[in-house]
Every structure is written in C-alpha cells, then in structure tokens.
Amino acid sequence: MRRLLLAGLVALAVLPAAAAAASGAAPLDLETIMANPDWMGHAVENPYWSVDGRSLYYSLKRDGSTVHDLYRVDPVSGQGTRLDAAAMAQAEGPAIYDHTRQHAAYILHGDVFLVDVASGRRVQVTRSPQPESAPQFSADGRALQFRQANNWYSYDLASGVTSPAAVLKFADDPQDKKPDALERQQLDLFKELRENKADKDAEHANEEALAAADSTRAPQPFYLGDKSQLVDTELSPNGRWMLVITQPAHRDDGKAPGVIHYVTDSGYTETQDARTYVGRNDPAPQSLVLLDLVAHKQYDLSTDNLPGIKDDPLKAIREKTVATLEKAGKSDEAKALKAPDVRPVTLYSMDAETASVAWNDDGSDIALELLSIDNKDRWIATIDFDKHALVSQHRLHDDAWINWTYNDVGWLKDNRTLWFLSEQTGYSQLYVKPLSGAVKALTAGKFEVSQPLLSNDGKWFYVRTNQVAPYSYDVYRVPSNGGALTRVTQYGGMDQFVLSPNDSQLGVLHSSAYVLPQLAVQGVQGGTPRDLTNTMKPAFTAHAWIAPKIVEVPSSHGAGVIYAKYYGPANETDALSSRPAVIFVHGAGYLQDVSESATYYQHEQLFNNLLVQQGYVVLDMDYRASQGYGRDWRTAIYRQMGHPELEDLLDGKAWLVKNHGVDAKRVGIYGGSYGGFMTEMALLRAPGEFAAGAAQRPPADWVTYNHSYTGDILNDPQLDPEAYKTSSPIEYADNLRDPLLINHGLIDDNVLASDSVRLYERFVELHKKNFWISLYPLERHEFEHPDSWYDEYRRIDELFETWVKPGTQH
Known part of the structure; x- marks a missing residue:
C-alpha cells in the first residue's frame, strides 16, 4: 500500500450518567463501551446492481463474527433479505456486459458465470478450486475472457470450449539453443545424432505449423527467459495481444525485520518476517513485453523515450549527499548514489495485485500508467502496435511525489479518446485526450x-x-x-x-x-x-452524542485555513473561563477526518464525547498532509514530516485558547499511527506546549518504516539522510519534558513495536522522567480485542486526568 495504514479501532467512551439520563438512555460504563463494536451497528459495504437492474446487493458484517453476509434489496419497495446458503447459490456478483447488452458475466464464489440478459438463463463457466477474476467479453462478443492468477482463458460462447489465451514459460526456448564446439563435433561424427536432431526439428516445425493453422489446438508457449519473473498480464478484448509485465528474477528483497509473537497457540515464542525497511531495497524495476498471440511473436517495449525519463529530479540532493560522503572518506557509498542513465519504472498499482492497465473496448489500443521508481513522474502511454513502441500521451511531474490516489485512467466509447485524473493544476480534475489531440479539462x-x-x-x-x-x-x-x-x-x-x-x-x-x-x-x-x-443499533442511536462542529482555524504560517472538528459543551456560555482541552490527531497522514461523512475513528469520536463531559473541549484537525485539500497541502511535508503539521496543531491550540476559554497550560494531545508520530513530534519539538501526550503505535524513526510510503515523502535514507533526521522523533528524544504514554501492539507488522522500544531506550539512556510504555502481546497495528481497547484508553484517560485536567505543573 502507498499510505501509512490507519490507526486501529480503539476504545470507546460515553456520555456520563447525567447526560445519558437527559437523553433518555441508561448510563454506560467504560467496560460496556469497550465491548465488541457490533453494539453500534454495521456499515453497509460493497453495493452492486443485479444483472437486470431490479435489485441491489450489499454485504454486512455478522454480529459476533468476522463473516460478512450478502443481502439483496428491492429498490422500489425497500424490502431486503439476507441470503442464506441456499439463496447464495442463486445470487449474482457485480456484472459486466458485452457491447450489445445481450450477455452479462460475473464472478461468484471465485467462479465465472455467464447470463443471457433477456431470458435470465445462467451458465456456470468454471468450477475450480483456484479463484477466477476480471471477466471481460471479447470485442466481437463471441467469447468470454477471464483470468486465473496471471493466466488468461477464453470461453467460446457457441461451443462452450475454454482454452488458454497464451502459455508463458519463464525459461529459454530450447529451440534457440546453439550447439557448442563439443556438440558440433558430436553431430559431425555421428550420423544417428544428426538424424535424431533432424527428427526433433521436424516435429517442432510441424507442431508450429499445425498450431498456426488449427485454432482448436492449445497455443504454443512463449519463452520469456529465466532472467525475469512474472508480475502481471493483461489480455486485449480482441484476443490479439497480451501485455506481460516482468521484473528481474532471483532478486534479493532485502533483509526483513522479525516480529516476535510471545503469546501463541503452541506455547513457544514464534517469529514472523515483516516488510523490508525503506532504502534497504527499492521496488524492483519492471519491464514490458508485448505478445502477438496470432503471429506468435514477442516484442520488448522500451521506456527509454518517455519524456523526462533521463532527467534526475534529485540531482541537487544527490550532489550534496555525495559531497558529504566523499569529504568523510566514504567513496564507495558515494559511488553507490550515482544517478541511472535512464530512470527505472514500475506500472502504477491500483491495488496490491493489478497494474493500472486499461484496454479500450475493441482491443485496438491500451493505456498504461507508468511511475518512476523515484516517485517524481507519472506517464500515461499507449502502444504503437506497428512499431511495437510506447507512445507517451501525458506526463505528470511532481517535485515532491506523485500522489497515491487520483490516478484513474480509461477510454471513452469511441475507443480513440483517453480519460484520466490528474493533479496538474494542484487539484485532482478530470481530463480527456484524443490519441492525436490535445488534453481537454x-x-x-x-x-x-x-x-x-x-x-x-x-x-x-x-x-x-x-x-x-x-x-x-x-x-x-x-x-x-x-x-x-x-x-x-x-x-x-x-x-x-x-x-x-x-x-x-x-x-x-x-x-x-x-x-x-x-x-x-x-x-x-x-x-x-x-x-x-x-x-x-437502537442502543447506540439512543444516546445524544455531541455533533462535531466544523470550524476554520486560521494559519499563522501562510497556509490559509485549517479545517477542524470541534467538540464542546452544548451551552458554551456556561463554560469555565479557563478549561482543559485535548487535540486528537488522525492517522495515516494522507487522510481526511474533517468531513460530513462517518469518521474512520468512530471509537475515538466517542472518547472525545467523554472528554467533553469530563470538562475538556476537543479539537480534531486536518493538518497539512491531509487529503481533500489539493496537492500543495499534501506535499507541504516533503522532506520535513512533522514540521508543517505541528505548526497547524499549535495554531489549533492557540485558536482554542482565544475562542473557547482554554488554559494554554492544560492542553493534551493524542493519536494513533501517524497521529502517534505527531504526538511524539509535538512533545519533542515543542516541549512545554502540551501538558501530556498519548501516542498509539507511533513511527519513531522513519528509517525503519517501509519504502512505498516513506520513500515517496523523504526519498531514500542513503540519498537524503537529512530528511530522515529532520523528520524522526527519535532524533529529538533529548527534548522530552512532558509526560508521554506510548501504547503499541507487540505483533504490529506495519509500524513495528521496535520503534517504540528503541525510543523508550533512548529516554532511559537520557535519564528522562514521566514516560511510560504499554505493550499488547496479541495486537497488530489495528487493535481488535475489546480488552486491549479498554486498557489502552483507561491509561489515556488517567494520563489526562493526572496531567492535563488539574493543570499539574511539571
């Protein structure tokens, strides 16, 4: 994934007895609220229409289970039904259609189904233990294509025959092997060996001729060599072409840190490999191979002519780091930072498995989104099939990094016009571009x-x-x-x-x-x-939860307006002239929490309710780096994570003091994941500004996080060590003056618990006071167990009660 994963579900908090009584609901204690969150209700997920458009399907989590049930609802009457096992056998999946709208297809329980739209007659195309995916109709409507992992198949609607679209072998073609001197001598000496070789050559030539002339035969294999391995394949709707994406084989992915499981089924300590640290191995460069499935030929597609591919966007940083290394006598490290002549690329990934590749409906062209491994350029390219070459259609450059979202691409129905999203104006907007024309917004x-x-x-x-x-x-x-x-x-x-x-x-x-x-x-x-x-659930909706007010906090650093959610008492006129406050910091960095939608942080939102009822006011800010505010807001943190965000949080504190009677000495801060990182940065870079802080699963040293997130924002640590030193809480450990509570899951394989343990050891060695760490043996990044939620938020509540609410001097 390209973004730092969000902080997990955490403990809830409640209205106290008086407020609950006023709302007509019974008071709730902390343990009740920390129970399984099923008591709140469930989000409706993954809606899609039935083939005939008369029903909608959706999924819903089952109470007391991780199982999700499938429901069907009539959009006219509103009557819905949960589908039992028998009904599931007759259910549908999200459908695709042929261009005449006569046939539809979908995936259900991992198998492919074909439907005649007029009659509703359904045919099961596959029944296999391996899941199929990505159904698409051929351009002429005579076949249904689908994939099983990276192998594509074509189902002929008339005959019912299924055949592989191509057979790929990552080995050298044995027919291309040239005899060495000894083999040539053997052939010269022995007639039997010459005759055997002639027979084999004749059989191979005959097989190739029969395969070319007889469409009922399985296709001959493509040999792609043993120096590459498969990443992805994409089949054209006309069945003529297949794009194959590869990367170098036998590549060392770098040393993986271990996550230790102390509480296990076996009773023995067990170790799990986690992701590689940033800079320990950059993403593998990818290569493109075009297969002509009719002529049975293959062509390498070079990226060397993409505009700007030979530029070095990191030249200034590179020269500074190289000079520093050479001055320190580290010439080998300096040489390792030499810029490549042609920057390597990958295909932009829309998810963990499928590259961003879009064929037009008739299969006559394809759109590819390519991303430079240094994260500074995104190209949308098509293919000249006559010249077997890439044609650049659009280049998006960003001096910071290309966004993880807003990169959708596709085709209009004319099959000759691209559409795509781009941040080229500073905000994600929708564009179209004819293949031989100009971009139009x-x-x-x-x-x-x-x-x-x-x-x-x-x-x-x-x-x-x-x-x-x-x-x-x-x-x-x-x-x-x-x-x-x-x-x-x-x-x-x-x-x-x-x-x-x-x-x-x-x-x-x-x-x-x-x-x-x-x-x-x-x-x-x-x-x-x-x-x-x-x-x-009625038990949840019966409570009069505090509606967050969306407010505008002015920036004192030229950023304009910082949007925030404010939680305060209903009657502000009764407020104390000097009260405590808490700032909640959302996770992920690039996430929007200030919106009219449901927050990801439902549990934290309820904890904010409790804080208000205990006499605090709470502010939840979309600091710089948050989503929804344009490219400049997103990239303000480039090479300086934790700096613009802290400026915004301090502006939020000042706003609370000025507008809501908050005591500047009685402001706490808490958050998880990126919010935990910001809690640490707030206490360590602005000592004395916050009375106390609670950091959940916080990254304390970005050198130990992954490439796909950190490398975008801070570049590689070998190339840009200054950015990592500037951005990591552990570098500021000596500044700790204010109470800090750290909570971390021991089996967190996203932000490793070692981050918090290493920071804790720094505090020990620096003889710091009032810092604590709480470790949870069965929790990963997103906490799952109510007992852990209860313990975590009991500690946070006690921290604020001790150090923030009474205005303790320390």
Missing part, C-alpha cells in the same frame, strides 16, 4: 474529483467531488464531451456510488458523524433519494 476548480465512472451509454461521467466545501462530498455529473458539472446528490456525506445497468439510477452509500454508511437509491438527474437500509 472536463472539470476545473479548487476541489478534488475522484471515483470517475463513465455511464454505460458513454454520455456522462459521474464523479465524487467536494466542490461545495472541502469537507462536503456528493455525486456530480458532467457530459463526456464537455459541459457543466452538476450536482446529483445532496448528502454532504456521500461515500460511494454505483450506476444501474440502464443508466437511470444510482445506488449511493452515505453517512454522517454517528451513522455508518447506509444505502439509498436516487435518480441520476437528482430528486428525492429513497433510503434502503438502517443498520445502526
């Missing part, structure tokens, strides 16, 4: 466009945007040939949407502060939505 403005979806008739794009305000998201639509961007939904807290097969309705997931995502249906031109689900 379909949207423009200081807001973010995401989730682009082209209608089935090709006339409209539906997108998610925050055009009204950075914290307010809804579905909008824009004509695919250009025109006005118009609002479709009116939620403010819209999370996801799916378009019906006939382009007439949207299934919409929407949420709010204390309502997890729910499903509704609405017409594509707007109108009144119809709610289809209500999965929240």
Whole structure:
C-alpha cells in the first residue's frame, strides 16, 4: 500500500450518567463501551446492481463474527433479505456486459458465470478450486475472457470450449539453443545424432505449423527467459495481444525485520518476517513485453523515450549527499548514489495485485500508467502496435511525489479518446485526450474529483467531488464531451456510488458523524433519494452524542485555513473561563477526518464525547498532509514530516485558547499511527506546549518504516539522510519534558513495536522522567480485542486526568 495504514479501532467512551439520563438512555460504563463494536451497528459495504437492474446487493458484517453476509434489496419497495446458503447459490456478483447488452458475466464464489440478459438463463463457466477474476467479453462478443492468477482463458460462447489465451514459460526456448564446439563435433561424427536432431526439428516445425493453422489446438508457449519473473498480464478484448509485465528474477528483497509473537497457540515464542525497511531495497524495476498471440511473436517495449525519463529530479540532493560522503572518506557509498542513465519504472498499482492497465473496448489500443521508481513522474502511454513502441500521451511531474490516489485512467466509447485524473493544476480534475489531440479539462476548480465512472451509454461521467466545501462530498455529473458539472446528490456525506445497468439510477452509500454508511437509491438527474437500509443499533442511536462542529482555524504560517472538528459543551456560555482541552490527531497522514461523512475513528469520536463531559473541549484537525485539500497541502511535508503539521496543531491550540476559554497550560494531545508520530513530534519539538501526550503505535524513526510510503515523502535514507533526521522523533528524544504514554501492539507488522522500544531506550539512556510504555502481546497495528481497547484508553484517560485536567505543573 502507498499510505501509512490507519490507526486501529480503539476504545470507546460515553456520555456520563447525567447526560445519558437527559437523553433518555441508561448510563454506560467504560467496560460496556469497550465491548465488541457490533453494539453500534454495521456499515453497509460493497453495493452492486443485479444483472437486470431490479435489485441491489450489499454485504454486512455478522454480529459476533468476522463473516460478512450478502443481502439483496428491492429498490422500489425497500424490502431486503439476507441470503442464506441456499439463496447464495442463486445470487449474482457485480456484472459486466458485452457491447450489445445481450450477455452479462460475473464472478461468484471465485467462479465465472455467464447470463443471457433477456431470458435470465445462467451458465456456470468454471468450477475450480483456484479463484477466477476480471471477466471481460471479447470485442466481437463471441467469447468470454477471464483470468486465473496471471493466466488468461477464453470461453467460446457457441461451443462452450475454454482454452488458454497464451502459455508463458519463464525459461529459454530450447529451440534457440546453439550447439557448442563439443556438440558440433558430436553431430559431425555421428550420423544417428544428426538424424535424431533432424527428427526433433521436424516435429517442432510441424507442431508450429499445425498450431498456426488449427485454432482448436492449445497455443504454443512463449519463452520469456529465466532472467525475469512474472508480475502481471493483461489480455486485449480482441484476443490479439497480451501485455506481460516482468521484473528481474532471483532478486534479493532485502533483509526483513522479525516480529516476535510471545503469546501463541503452541506455547513457544514464534517469529514472523515483516516488510523490508525503506532504502534497504527499492521496488524492483519492471519491464514490458508485448505478445502477438496470432503471429506468435514477442516484442520488448522500451521506456527509454518517455519524456523526462533521463532527467534526475534529485540531482541537487544527490550532489550534496555525495559531497558529504566523499569529504568523510566514504567513496564507495558515494559511488553507490550515482544517478541511472535512464530512470527505472514500475506500472502504477491500483491495488496490491493489478497494474493500472486499461484496454479500450475493441482491443485496438491500451493505456498504461507508468511511475518512476523515484516517485517524481507519472506517464500515461499507449502502444504503437506497428512499431511495437510506447507512445507517451501525458506526463505528470511532481517535485515532491506523485500522489497515491487520483490516478484513474480509461477510454471513452469511441475507443480513440483517453480519460484520466490528474493533479496538474494542484487539484485532482478530470481530463480527456484524443490519441492525436490535445488534453481537454472536463472539470476545473479548487476541489478534488475522484471515483470517475463513465455511464454505460458513454454520455456522462459521474464523479465524487467536494466542490461545495472541502469537507462536503456528493455525486456530480458532467457530459463526456464537455459541459457543466452538476450536482446529483445532496448528502454532504456521500461515500460511494454505483450506476444501474440502464443508466437511470444510482445506488449511493452515505453517512454522517454517528451513522455508518447506509444505502439509498436516487435518480441520476437528482430528486428525492429513497433510503434502503438502517443498520445502526437502537442502543447506540439512543444516546445524544455531541455533533462535531466544523470550524476554520486560521494559519499563522501562510497556509490559509485549517479545517477542524470541534467538540464542546452544548451551552458554551456556561463554560469555565479557563478549561482543559485535548487535540486528537488522525492517522495515516494522507487522510481526511474533517468531513460530513462517518469518521474512520468512530471509537475515538466517542472518547472525545467523554472528554467533553469530563470538562475538556476537543479539537480534531486536518493538518497539512491531509487529503481533500489539493496537492500543495499534501506535499507541504516533503522532506520535513512533522514540521508543517505541528505548526497547524499549535495554531489549533492557540485558536482554542482565544475562542473557547482554554488554559494554554492544560492542553493534551493524542493519536494513533501517524497521529502517534505527531504526538511524539509535538512533545519533542515543542516541549512545554502540551501538558501530556498519548501516542498509539507511533513511527519513531522513519528509517525503519517501509519504502512505498516513506520513500515517496523523504526519498531514500542513503540519498537524503537529512530528511530522515529532520523528520524522526527519535532524533529529538533529548527534548522530552512532558509526560508521554506510548501504547503499541507487540505483533504490529506495519509500524513495528521496535520503534517504540528503541525510543523508550533512548529516554532511559537520557535519564528522562514521566514516560511510560504499554505493550499488547496479541495486537497488530489495528487493535481488535475489546480488552486491549479498554486498557489502552483507561491509561489515556488517567494520563489526562493526572496531567492535563488539574493543570499539574511539571
């Protein structure tokens, strides 16, 4: 993944007895709230339409289990049903259609199904222990293509025969082997050996001729050599081409740190390998091979001619580091930092398995998104199939790093026009580009466009945007040939949407502060939505939780406005003239927590309620680096993580003091993951500003985090050691003056517990006071066990009660 994983689910907190009584609900104690979060309700997940468009499916977590059940709901009546095992056998998966809309296909329980749309007749195409995926119809509609891992198959609709699209062998072609001197001598000496070789050559030539002339035979293998290994394959809808993505074989992925499990089923201590540290091995460079499946030929696709591929965006940093190393007599290390003549690339990955590759509907062209390994350039390229060469269609350069999101790409229905998202103006916007024409913006403005979806008739794009305000998201639509961007939904807290097969309705997931995502249906031109689900539990909704107020905190550092959620008492006029406060810091870095949607941090939000009822006020800020505010907000932390964010948090503290009667000496801070990192940076880089801090699973030294997140923001540690020293809490350990509580899961394989242990040892050696560490033997990065949530937040609550609330001097 390209982003630091979010802090896990943590302990809840509650309204005290008086407030609970006022709301008509029984008071809740801490242990009740720390019980399994099923008591709150469940989020509706993964909605999709049935093949005929008459039903919507969605999944819902089962109470007391990790199992998710499948539901089907009638969008007209709103009547829904949980599908039992028997009904599941007749269920559908998310469907794709051929260009005539006569046939549909989907994956269900890992197998491929084909449906005649008019009659509803269903044919099971596969029944295998290995899961299939990615069904697509051939351009002529006569075949259904699908993949099993990286092997593609084609199912002929008329004959019912399934055949492999290609056979790949990562070995050298034995027919290409040239005899050495000894073998040539043997052939010269012995007639029998010459005749045997002639027979083998004739048999091979005959097999090739028969395969070329007879489509009923399995295809001949492609030999791709033993120096590369397979990463991904993509089959063209016309069946003519296959793109193969490879990386060097037998590559050393670098030494992996170990995660030690102390509490195990076996009773013995066990060790698990985690991810490699940043800079210990950069991502493997990838190569592209184009296979002509008809002519049975293969062509290497060079990236050497991509614009800017031979530039060195890190030249200034490289020269400074090399000079420092050479001055220190470390010439070997300096030589290792030499810039490559041509920068290596990978295909931008939309997820952990599939590269960002999009064929047009007729298979006549392909769009590839390539990313430089130094994270400074993204190219969208097509292929000249006559010249077997890449053609650059768009280059996006960023002096900091290419974003992890907003990189969608695809084709209009004319098969000759690309569409894509780009941050080239500083905000993610939607663009189109004819292959031989100029780029045209379909949207423009200081807001973010995401989730682009082209209608089935090709006339409209539906997108998610925050055009009204950075914290307010809804579905909008824009004509695919250009025109006005118009609002479709009116939620403010819209999370996801799916378009019906006939382009007439949207299934919409929407949420709010204390309502997890729910499903509704609405017409594509707007109108009144119809709610289809209500999965929240009465015991939860009965409580009068505090509605967070979205506020604007002015920046004293030229950043403009910092959006935040403020939690305070209902009657501010009764507030004390000097009160304690807590700042909550969200995780992930690049995450938006200030919005009208449900927060990822439902449990922390309820803990904020408890803090207010105990006399605190709470501020939750979208500091610089957060998502939703454009490219400059995101990249402000480049080479200086923890610095702009701290400026914003201190501005938040000042705002609380000025506007809400907060005592500047009585402000606490807490957060998890990146929020834990910022808690440590706040105490260590601004000693005395915060009365106490609680850091959950915090990265204390970015040198020990992974490449895909850290390398983007701080470059490689060997190349840019200054950025790591500037950005790591452990480098500021000597500044600890204020109480710090660290909570960490011992089997966290994302942010390793060794980060916190190493920082703790630094405090020990520096003779620091008032620091504590609490380790949880059965917790990973995201806490799962209610007992751990209870213990973690009991400690945080006690920390604030001891050091923040009474204004203890220390």
